[in-house]
Amino acid sequence: MKPEFDITVLIVAYKSRDTIRRCLAALEQQSCAPARVKLLENGSPREERLVVDELPDWVEFVSSEENLGFAGGNNLLAKDVETDWLVLLNPDAFPHSDWISALKAATTRFPEVRLFGSTQFAADQSGVLDGCGDVYHGFGLAYRAGYGKRWPSPPPTGEVFGPCGAALLIRRDAWQALGGFDDAFFCYNEDVDLAYRARLQGWPTIQLAEAQIHHLGYGSSGRRSEFATFHGVRNRLWVFLKNTPGWAFPLLVPLHAAITLALWLSAARFGHFKLFGKALGAALKDWPRIMRERRALQANRKVKVSEILSAMTWNPFALLTRAADVRAPKER
Numbered sequence: 001m002k003p004e005f006d007i008t009v010l011i012v013a014y015k016s017r018d019t020i021r022r023c024l025a026a027l028e029q030q031s032c033a034p035a036r037v038k039l040l041e042n043g044s045p046r047e048e049r050l051v052v053d054e055l056p057d058w059v060e061f062v063s064s065e066e067n068l069g070f071a072g073g074n075n076l077l078a079k080d081v082e083t084d085w086l087v088l089l090n091p092d093a094f095p096h097s098d099w100i101s102a103l104k105a106a107t108t109r110f111p112e113v114r115l116f117g118s119t120q121f122a123a124d125q126s127g128v129l130d131g132c133g134d135v136y137h138g139f140g141l142a143y144r145a146g147y148g149k150r151w152p153s154p155p156p157t158g159e160v161f162g163p164c165g166a167a168l169l170i171r172r173d174a175w176q177a178l179g180g181f182d183d184a185f186f187c188y189n190e191d192v193d194l195a196y197r198a199r200l201q202g203w204p205t206i207q208l209a210e211a212q213i214h215h216l217g218y219g220s221s222g223r224r225s226e227f228a229t230f231h232g233v234r235n236r237l238w239v240f241l242k243n244t245p246g247w248a249f250p251l252l253v254p255l256h257a258a259i260t261l262a263l264w265l266s267a268a269r270f271g272h273f274k275l276f277g278k279a280l281g282a283a284l285k286d287w288p289r290i291m292r293e294r295r296a297l298q299a300n301r302k303v304k305v306s307e308i309l310s311a312m313t314w315n316p317f318a319l320l321t322r323a324a325d326v327r328a329p330k331e332r
Contacts, residue, residue: 003032003101004032005035007034008035010087010088011040012040016050020055020091024037026097030101037058038081039059071184074180075180078180084173085172087103088168089166089167090217092215093166099167103211110206110329114170114171115169116163117160117163117169118207122148123214128149128150129147131147132145134191136192138314147322148322156326159205160207161311162191162198166215167215168191184289190235234280234282241283245301246298313325
């Protein structure tokens with residue numbers, strides 16, 4: 001009988017028929033079994049929907065007629081979970097057989113840590129990194145570290161700004177305290193927002209070298225699709241406005257505005273100049289809600305502004321190269 005970890009795996013599936021069987025097969029082959037696996041059919045077009053009869057009987061199937069987004073979908077799946085830990089897994093992510101075992105070991109090694117990230121390799125390119133945690137640059141931009149870089153061996157275990165949502169481990173009580181994802185994000189940058197809000201509480205993320213998956217990425221939307229551009233631009237501004245702490249906010253606004261203008265002009269290369277402006281307009285239209293959330297977040301902040309800023313990356317060339325920023329872990 002396999003050892004078990006008190007963890008529930010959450011999978012939000014949208015147009016995932018081509019990858020979900022491989023994902024579930026990888027879970028079935030884990031050397032350490034999860035307590036539960038919950039899968040949401042998230043409003044895919046009728047001809048592409050998953051149905052319960054096609055899935056293994058150990059998968060708890062939930063279906064939504066409408067697309068709730070990655071944020072809303074995971075929030076729905078997490079509602080009745082009672083395990084100590086939650087792990088979010090994309091339907092186009094394929095964990096190594098010792099992935100859950102490595103996650104379990106990390107919770108013992110770092111007993112005070114509430115969030116962990118997995119090392120992601122590209123599923124379709126040997127020796128190419130898909131990501132080793134999310135970096136948040138002081139200009140107000142986030143990126144997946146090392147994405148697309150040749151990196152045959154995993155980067156070391158260490159502290160990063162936040163975990164990528166493709167394979168994110170979080171303690172259930174921390175998820176509940178943070179209120180899960182912000183539903184309004186729908187998808188893109190919701191994991192950055194979650195990690196930032198955790199940072200405001202003094203909760204860092206440990207990126208794990210041993211917990212490895214292979215990931216396809218952009219399976220349901222496309223990297224430069226209009227959908228990805230709109231939600232990425234809108235949500236990036238929301239992350240900055242909600243979370244930038246205290247006295248750093250007025251100092252960083254000009255830098256964020258300048259980099260946003262540069263990206264707006266650059267968007268013309270892909271025919272997205274008007275779309276970029278529309279996304280900024282949509283973000284600012286929601287100003288009252290964002291400012292209410294900002295006031296609440298900052299009123300409950302548990303750490304100094306300087307501690308938040310020190311967790312960011314400040315080298316401007318890091319943005320161009322997607323440089324990793326994995327720091328030596330603080331073990332207690």
